[in-house]
Amino acid sequence: MSARVPLGIVLVVLGLSFAAGSLAQEHPMEHPQSAEHPKAEVHAIAKEDLGTAVEAYIKGEMAKGGGTWTVEDKEGKTTLHLTLDKVHKDKLAMTAKDTYFACADLKNSDGHMYDLDVFMTGPDKDHLEATEVTVHKKDGLERYTWKKEGKIWKKQPV
Numbered sequence: 718m719s720a721r722v723p724l725g726i727v728l729v730v731l732g733l734s735f736a737a738g739s740l741a742q743e744h745p746m747e748h749p750q751s752a753e754h755p756k757a758e759v760h761a762i763a764k765e766d767l768g769t770a771v772e773a774y775i776k777g778e779m780a781k782g783g784g785t786w787t788v789e790d791k792e793g794k795t796t797l798h799l800t801l802d803k804v805h806k807d808k809l810a811m812t813a814k815d816t817y818f819a820c821a822d823l824k825n826s827d828g829h830m831y832d833l834d835v836f837m838t839g840p841d842k843d844h845l846e847a848t849e850v851t852v853h854k855k856d857g858l859e860r861y862t863w864k865k866e867g868k869i870w871k872k873q874p875v
Contacts, residue, residue: 762817766842768806771819771835774847775801785826788833790852792860797852799823799831810863810870815840818870820853829856 778786785798802822810818818836825831832854839845852860864873 761815761841762809762839762845763842764809764819765806767809767817767819767837767845768804770837770842770845771821771847772801772804772806774835774837775804775821775823786823788850788852790831790855792852793855797823797831798826799833802830811868812836812870816848817845831855832857 775786779799779801782798785800788797788799790797800823802824804821805819808819812818816836816838818834820832820834823831823833831852834851834853835847836849836851837845838848854860859875861872862875863870865871
């Protein structure tokens with residue numbers, strides 16, 4: 718004896734299965750359009766490129782200043798006349814989207830050594846512009862420190 722299922726019942730079961738599947742699907746507007754597990758964030762700027770940009774900026778400022786870079790040290794209440802010793806090209810620090818800093822060691826005309834943080838903003842290495850310069854250290858004595866929060870570095874009091 719063979720069992721025959723009426724065609725109407727088969728169609729109803731298939732229709733209900735299709736409807737249930739459609740209702741269970743995610744609607745495109747319910748979720749962000751980015752990947753569920755995005756790839757690791759990649760800096761648009763390589764540390765060497767940032768270091769090169771900072772070095773070029775400082776050398777340009779020195780050329781405009783007749784061989785020294787003039788920087789106002791607000792905390793020290795003095796005007797610095799600096800020559801470049803070295804830019805630290807081994808670190809890349811991001812402080813905001815498209816904003817980075819690198820530190821540079823410079824010698825003042827009075828012989829004191831200064832560590833300045835030079836902040837640059839830009840979407841890529843060809844569009845970096847210096848936006849801020851701060852005196853981080855004088856003769857190795859920190860005026861502020863840095864704390865990493867996620868992928869972003871934030872200034873902290875010493």
